[in-house]
Amino acid sequence: MKLNKLKTFNWKITAAVGAVLIAASWTGNLLYWSSMQLGKPYFFQHYFTVNEGSEGSLSFRYLEDNNAGVTVISVGLDEYPQFRFHLSESMPSNYQKQMIALAEWRPNEVTSNRYPSGQQFLTVNYSDGSWEKIPTGYINVVKNDEQPIKIKSTSRGGGTATEDLILEKIELLPDGEELKRFVEVQLTGFGGKDIKPPFELAKGEPLSLSYNFEFAGNAAMAASYYESSIQLSFSNKEGQKLVQRIEFIHTFESLPESEIYALAKAERKSP
Template sequence: MKPIWILYVITIKNQNMFWKDHRMKRLIYIAAVAAIVLIAASWVGNLVYYHHSQLPKAIFLKHHIEEVRAPGYSFELFYLENKHEKRKLNRIIIPELPNAMITPMPERNRYTHQTMGSMMVQITDLDTSEEQTGGTEPLIIRTVQGYFSDGSMDNMDIGEIRLYTLPADNHENTIASNWSSASSDGTGLYNFLVLKKLQITGISTAYLNELGDSFSLLIDIGRKLPTGSGMPSYQSVAETPLNAAEYPISIHEGDEVSLKYHLNQPLIDASSGSADIYQLLIQLTFEPENGKSAVYSFMISQNWDLSERDVKRIVAAARGDGE
C-alpha cells in the first residue's frame, strides 16, 4: 500500500502545481493585457490632448491700432502658430500699403505647443503721397495676405488698423510738450504747456465707445502760481473726465495741461476667447486765439503679455472647443 499512497501524493502535488502554474500564467496574461490597454489608453489620451492643443492654422491676434500714416511711423502685428507646424508663416503683404517695409520676427515668445511671432510694419513715403492719402478719413486695414513655407497664401484677419493723415504740425508756437510718463498698470499722463490762449474743441479716439469703462482720461488744467526765482509751480484749477467734457474748454496762456489716462482693457475677451490688443492715437483738436484749428496727438499703448493659460483659451476658441 505504501507505493500506492506515495504515488497518490505525488499525483496530487503535480495537480496542485499544474493549477498554480496555470493560475500564474493566467494572472500574468491578464496583467499584460491590462498593461497594454493602459498604455493604449494613455497613448490615445495623449493623442487627443495633443490634437486639442493645436491651432487649426496660424492666426493673428485681434488688433485695434491707431497710427499716423506718415513715413517712419510703424505698427506691429502679432500672430500664433503651432510650434511643430510644418506650414510656417514666412511673410505678409498689405495691399493697402504695397510699399511698406515689413520685417518678420518669427519667435517673439514660446509656449508649450505654440510660438508667437510678429510682423513689424514700417510706413514709407511711397505710401503717403497726397494722391494716396487724399481726404481726412483714415485708411482702414482688416486683412493681410499671409505667405507660408509651403508656397500657399491665405487672407488673414488681423482686427483693425486705422491710419490717420494728420495736418502738418502747426502748434509749435501754441503748445509745447513738457513731459510724459507711463506705468505697467496701464496708467500714464501727457503734459504740455500752453504758450498762447486757446480753446480745446475735442479729444477723440476711434475706440472710446468700444473700450467703455476700460479706458478713462482726465483733463487737468494747472495754473501757474506767482513765485520768485526757480522752477515754476502750478495749481490745479479744473479736472474734467473725458466722458463729461463740454467743449470748448478755454485754456489761458501759461497754463499747464495734464492728460491723465488709465487703460485697463482685459487682454482675453471672456465671451469670444480672442486676444484684443489696443494702441490708441489720442487726437486733441484746439483753436488758438486768432489762429487756425490744429491737432496735438499722442499714443497710448496697452501693456500686455500672453500667459500659457491665455494661449490655451485662444486655441480653444479657434478650434470651437470652448475653454
C-alpha cells in the same frame, strides 16, 4: 500552490491596470496636445496710427503651430503693395511659435492721399501653394499737423495749460469701432473732476489723462496689438486750431496657455 497562483493572478491584474493607466495618460496627453493646436496660422488684430511723411515700420504678429504641415511663406498688405515684409520668429512656446512680419518705410512714402485709412487686409501665401486674404485690423494715416504743445507736461504724468484753451474733442486713433469698445479714456482737471469736451481750460489749469483696456471675456481682442494715439483737439482765443496726440501701446510679451486654448477653441468654431 494556491498562494502562488493567487500571487501570479494579482501580478497580472496589476500589470493590466498599469497598462490601462499608461494608455489613458498617453491618450489624455494626446488629446490635450490636439486641443492646443490651431490647425492653421492665427493672425492677431492690429491697430496702428501712422504719421504721414515720417519713417516708421509695421509689424504684424501671428501664431503658427510648432509642427505645422503648412506654413506662411510670405505676406503682403493690399493697400501698401510696395512694402516687402520679412518673416521672423520672435517667441517659441510648447505648442506654437509667435511670428512677426515686419516692413519698414522711408519718409514721404506714406501719405493720407495715397493710402487712405481704414480696415486692412493681408494677402497670406502658404507653403502648399494656397493663399487667402485675412482682415488684420485698422491703419489710420494722419497728417503731420500737430501744433506746438500747449500743455506743459509734469512729472506726475499730467500737465498744465500754457494759455487759455477750449478742449473741443477727444478721439481715439485709429477710429475703429472695435477699439472704442475696449479702451476707456478719462480726462481730469482740478480735484480729479472729470472733463468732457467742450471744456474751457484756463492758463495754469491742470490736466491729467489716463486710459484703461478692458477685454473681459474676449481673448482674441486681449491678444491684439495696439500702437495708437489719443488725440486732443483745442482752440485758443485767436481761433487757432491746436492738436496734441498722446501715443499709447498695448502689446503682449507672451500668451498664457489658457489664452492660446481659448483662441484654439474659437478657431475650431469658425468656418
